Amino acid sequence: MILAKVIGTVWATRKDEKLVGTKLQIVRPVDLEYADKEGFFVAVDVVGAGVGEIVLVCQGSSARQTSTTENRAVDATIMAIVDKLDVAI
Template sequence: MLLARVAGTVVSSRKETRLEGLKFLLLEQLGIDNKPTGGYVVAADAVGAGVDEVVMYASGSSARQTEYTDQRPVDAVVMAIVDSWEVGGNDVWQK
């Protein structure tokens, strides 16, 4: 998984039938130091994350292992909202 900040949302009215009801979040990837790495991904939302929240997302077939994304053509899913992470015993980020 990678850490990311929810930057915004993507809207689509014409899409594959199996995608109905899914919310697509635009994620800015974060480094271990909580700084943006410059990369992004669009992920389906499985936890009700809001803009600016820090989240974890899973990619590939693992992105389909949630109730919301099962058997749907999505390759990234937000599966957790992050409370905090620490490196070497020190909090790098706390909600």
């Protein structure tokens, strides 16, 4: 999973029928100090993450292993909201 920050939302009324009702969030990878890294992508939110929150994003087929994303054309899912990191080294 990668560490990312929710930075916005995608609006898309024309989409595959199985995606109706999913929330499409824009996420940007961040480093261990939560500073922005390069790039962004779009993930389905299944934990109610708001803009600005630090989250974990699961990618690939594993992104479909939640009740919200099962059997859907989703390759990235926000599956946890980060409380804090303990970095020891």
